[in-house]
Amino acid sequence: MTTVLDILDKGTAYLEKRGIAEARRNMQMLVAHQLDCTRMALYLRFDEPMDESDLEPLREALKKRGEGVPVQHLIGSVFFRNHEFACDARALIPRPETEELAEWLTKNVKLADDARILDMGCGSGVLGVSLAHDFPKASVLLADVSSDALALARENAERNGINNVDWVESDLFAAIPTDSTFDLIVANLPYVPEGEAVSREVRHDPALALFSGKDGLDLIRRFVPELANRLNPGGTVALEIGHEQSAEVEALLKGSGLTDVLTLNDLSGIPRFPIARKA
Structure with missing residues (x-):
């Protein structure tokens, strides 16, 4: 069983090996986006098992982030002065x-x-x-x-x-x-x-x-x-x-x-x- 904490830890290590700055924060953003929750809410869900339907797209996003695709493009948005803006190429x-x-x-x-x-x-x-x-x-x-x-x-x-x-x-x-x-x-x-x-x-x-x-x-x-x-x-x-x-x-x-x-x-x-x- 893969929990939210498991995927956060493994994904962070993966990104660190590929030279991604702020790897933990990036991984939190990807997981929070996939689970449709805030980064802070992840702390309350560490022991929650992750379904394969969430893990598969998360693995693909993680691979792209490791290749240098900006996390903002992967989640499709960015916060600027407390407003959420669409963000893409x-x-x-x-x-x-x-x-x-x-x-x-x-x-x-x-x-x-x-x-x-x-x-x-x-x-x-x-x-x-x-x-x-x-x-x-x-x-x-x-x-x-x-x-x-x-x-x-x-x-x-x-x-x-x-x-x-x-x-x-x-x-x-x-x-x-x-x-x-x-x-x-x-x-x-x-x-x-x-x-x-x-x-x-x-x-x-x-x-x-x-x-x-x-x-x-x-x-x-x-x-x-x-x-x-x-x-x-x-x-x-x-x-x-x-x-x-x-x-x-x-x-x-x-x-x-x-x-x-x-x-x-x-x-x-x-x-x-x-x-x-x-x-």
Whole structure:
């Protein structure tokens, strides 16, 4: 008889041998998903026998995880700021750093009831949809060059009951009317330098959502000069960037005429979030 605890222990050992970080947590997520319960509920079910009908799909998922398929793709969802979002290969897997940015914006940016927010390069929509939830009277536009990503973002808005959002397929501002201006613009654009090695899990993300030229800043160089014309007076822009990119991005923001430019550190101490305002 194989119990829940047995499969947790064996699966953890299997993943550890294959170099999977946080193997125990990954295994808990897979088992909890298969049993349709929370990870915490597993502690009350350690001695419960597992039926073969659960073990067979779990073995297949475990094999794929050992090969580097992200656990978020295997369970099909991810939690971001207490909301559950669908997660698959159509868009970047949400990173904890992006969650930090969403928290900071909600606590520190003051918006009028009729504010307009733009999430540029929205991917799965976690940032824009979360802001639409936190600023329920604002109008939020989610933009992405990928129709697949936009479809996923739409699903996630519907999944979380968010109605104050709209979508546009656009290469940066190309398809956004020139008279459309915003009080808050957020952007987690691709920033990985082309040719840089990434983990086998990250390789399952769309290349379109990862890489941006030799130093990772090609898209940001195209994006920033437009900001002064797209922000309302007093409006804020917030970006997410890679390590060792803050100095150049700050210079771009200042060169575009924005003020109060600074870069916030993430919880690991990396300068991660450039912030600026339009005077």
